[in-house]
Amino acid sequence: MSKYHANRNLPVFMTIVVALMLTMMPLPDSMSAFRPDWVALIILFWAMTVPRSYGVGAAFITGIFVDVAQATLLGQYALALVVITYITVKSHLLIRVFPLPQLTATIFALLALYQFLLFWINGVAGVEAPAVSYWGPVITGTLIWPLLYSFMSNVRNRVQLGN
Amino acid sequence: MISSYKQNPARIPALGARAFALLLLSLLLMFLDHRDNHLDAVRNAISAAVYPMRIIVAAPVNFWAWASDLSKSKKELQTENSRLRAEILLTAARLQRLTSLEAENNRLRDFLEARRRVQDEVRVVTIMAVDANPFKHNIVLDLGSSQGVYAGQAIINADGIIGVVMEAGPLTSDAILISDPGHALLVEVNRNGLRTLAYGTGEFGRLDLPGLPNNADIRTGDLLVTSGLGGTFPSGYPVAVVDTVTRIPQDAFAEVTATPTAALDQMREVMLIWSAQHDEQATNDE
Numbered sequence: 510m511s512k513y514h515a516n517r518n519l520p521v522f523m524t525i526v527v528a529l530m531l532t533m534m535p536l537p538d539s540m541s542a543f544r545p546d547w548v549a550l551i552i553l554f555w556a557m558t559v560p561r562s563y564g565v566g567a568a569f570i571t572g573i574f575v576d577v578a579q580a581t582l583l584g585q586y587a588l589a590l591v592v593i594t595y596i597t598v599k600s601h602l603l604i605r606v607f608p609l610p611q612l613t614a615t616i617f618a619l620l621a622l623y624q625f626l627l628f629w630i631n632g633v634a635g636v637e638a639p640a641v642s643y644w645g646p647v648i649t650g651t652l653i654w655p656l657l658y659s660f661m662s663n664v665r666n667r668v669q670l671g672n
Numbered sequence: 673m674i675s676s677y678k679q680n681p682a683r684i685p686a687l688g689a690r691a692f693a694l695l696l697l698s699l700l701l702m703f704l705d706h707r708d709n710h711l712d713a714v715r716n717a718i719s720a721a722v723y724p725m726r727i728i729v730a731a732p733v734n735f736w737a738w739a740s741d742l743s744k745s746k747k748e749l750q751t752e753n754s755r756l757r758a759e760i761l762l763t764a765a766r767l768q769r770l771t772s773l774e775a776e777n778n779r780l781r782d783f784l785e786a787r788r789r790v791q792d793e794v795r796v797v798t799i800m801a802v803d804a805n806p807f808k809h810n811i812v813l814d815l816g817s818s819q820g821v822y823a824g825q826a827i828i829n830a831d832g833i834i835g836v837v838m839e840a841g842p843l844t845s846d847a848i849l850i851s852d853p854g855h856a857l858l859v860e861v862n863r864n865g866l867r868t869l870a871y872g873t874g875e876f877g878r879l880d881l882p883g884l885p886n887n888a889d890i891r892t893g894d895l896l897v898t899s900g901l902g903g904t905f906p907s908g909y910p911v912a913v914v915d916t917v918t919r920i921p922q923d924a925f926a927e928v929t930a931t932p933t934a935a936l937d938q939m940r941e942v943m944l945i946w947s948a949q950h951d952e953q954a955t956n957d958e
Contacts, residue, residue: 526725533722533729535802538876538937560684569694573701577718578725580810580838580846583711584701591698595691598684634706636808637853639874 520668521563524551524661525571533578542642545650548575549623552590553597553616554661557605560598568594582634589626593619609655617651716841723843726801726812737940793946794828799939800844809849809872809936811835815944816843824904826945832910832933833857833898834942850911851876851936858902859911862895870896870911870930876937879912881928886919888926896930906947 528547536544552571555563572587579586596619597604604615624643631638704710744752801812815821817840825837827847835849836857848855855872859881866889870879884890894914900907912930919926 529722530725530729533726533801535730535733564684564687565691565694569698572698574718574722577715578722580808582702583705583715584698588695588698588702591691591694595687598687630702634702635854637874638808 517562517668520664521555521559521567524555524664525567529571529574529578532575542639543645543649545653546620546623546646548586549590549593549620550616550650550654550657551661552594553619554658556594556597557601558665560601564598565591565594582630582636585627585630585634588630589623592626593623596622609658612658613651613654616654617647620647620650712839715839719841719844726844730801794943795946796941796943798941808854809835809852809874809876810838811847811849811942813837813845813847813942813944814843816841816845818842820946821845821944826905826909826947827942828909828945829934829939829942831935832912833905834934834936834939836904837944849876849936850879850932857905857911858899859896860899861890861914862897862910864889866890867899867901876935877931878915879930879932881914881930882925884926884928885924886921886926890914890917890926890928892917895933906945 525548528551531547532544548571552563552568556568568590569587572585572590573583575581575586575590576583604612607615624647628643701711705715795815797813797815799811800814802810813821813827821837821840823837823840825840827834827836833850835847835852835855837845837847839846850857850870850872851874852872853874856869858867859870860867866884868881868883868888870881873880881890881896892914896911896914898905898907898909898911910933912932915929915931917926917928
């Protein structure tokens with residue numbers, strides 16, 4: 510049983526690690542504000558396809574890692590990820606039957622909420638940041654979603670996760 | 673769990689409760705982290721797990737630098753070599769003057785019975801990563817507390833002050849740049865010793881000096897150096913050059929901006945300063 514689980518966990522774990530590494534990748538200053546939030550996108554994908562195995566718990570742990578990697582307040586990304594993952598898991602049956610354009614619109618809304626939570630926590634903690642660093646990732650994340658979705662569906666079919 | 677799945681496929685057991693508990697947990701973590709850095713141990717442990725990922729991510733950049741070194745033609749290397757030779761000669765000549773000036777300075781200070789200015793120990797470190805966090809200007813250095821790095825240590829390069837170490841992990845340390853919006857440092861105008869605070873703005877090329885009254889003696893082109901009175905930075909290192917001075921008659925304060933002398937977004941190596949003051953404190957503590 511445990512081995513079976515480990516085999517199924519590995520692809521998910523790998524995609525999250527790759528997303529974390531893409532987040533830490535050095536980019537030119539002008540481009541880094543438009544870096545899609547890879548971790549949020551990957552977490553949302555797994556939350557809507559295998560909500561029973563990868564829900565709020567996985568989101569929280571991943572969020573803590575993002576917080577350490579980004580040197581933000583410990584718990585900031587964790588909180589934002591838990592909230593959007595909760596919404597996704599709660600409505601995964603609905604989201605899953607959406608056609609791609611509607612799904613992409615949903616992702617846009619979730620990413621906007623995510624950035625708003627980060628913005629709100631930054632505000633309370635007294636961290637100032639230019640506005641582009643909030644809406645940039647929402648736009649690029651939404652634009653990249655259809656591609657990422659088809660790629661990840663491919664990965665999922667190959668490892669036969671979900672239903 | 674399987675039976676509940678059959679009854680209602682949309683229901684995931686205790687989802688709301690789990691989400692709520694994790695929400696509270698992250699709020700608690702943020703509260704503790706923001707208050708007093710209670711969670712340094714946790715952060716260090718996780719950052720050790722993140723360390724290999726950092727190395728892998730930095731690898732392409734390092735490889736690129738190495739490959740471009742390899743592929744340089746012989747002629748290019750020769751020109752670079754001769755240029756560097758000339759530079760060394762020039763620097764050595766300047767250094768000679770400096771040594772004699774330093775000796776003279778120490779002699780004069782002896783006359784004044786002032787304390788002899790102790791040379792700060794300096795060590796070159798490589799920047800391992802520039803934190804991708806767009807809210808902050810942070811860098812990661814490849815030395816940690818096991819090599820004697822401590823929080824509050826000043827970082828410079830050949831052109832001036834870069835920033836200060838925030839957290840010293842076991843193998844790496846996080847540092848904040850002077851251009852971070854949350855950073856301020858005590859500077860003085862080199863020309864007349866006027867003291868003020870220089871705040872980071874979130875732009876690499878700009879610092880704000882909001883605390884200067886309209887009649888303050890400051891003009892474009894003035895060099896700002898560290899005053900050494902803040903305790904963190906040793907005195908006399910260049911910080912920035914005043915860029916614009918806007919005096920608005922009805923306002924109490926002038927709007928002054930300055931450009932950091934160091935190119936904060938174009939560096940691979942920086943220097944850590946072990947100030948003599950800190951060493952003294954450390955020995956007193958023991």
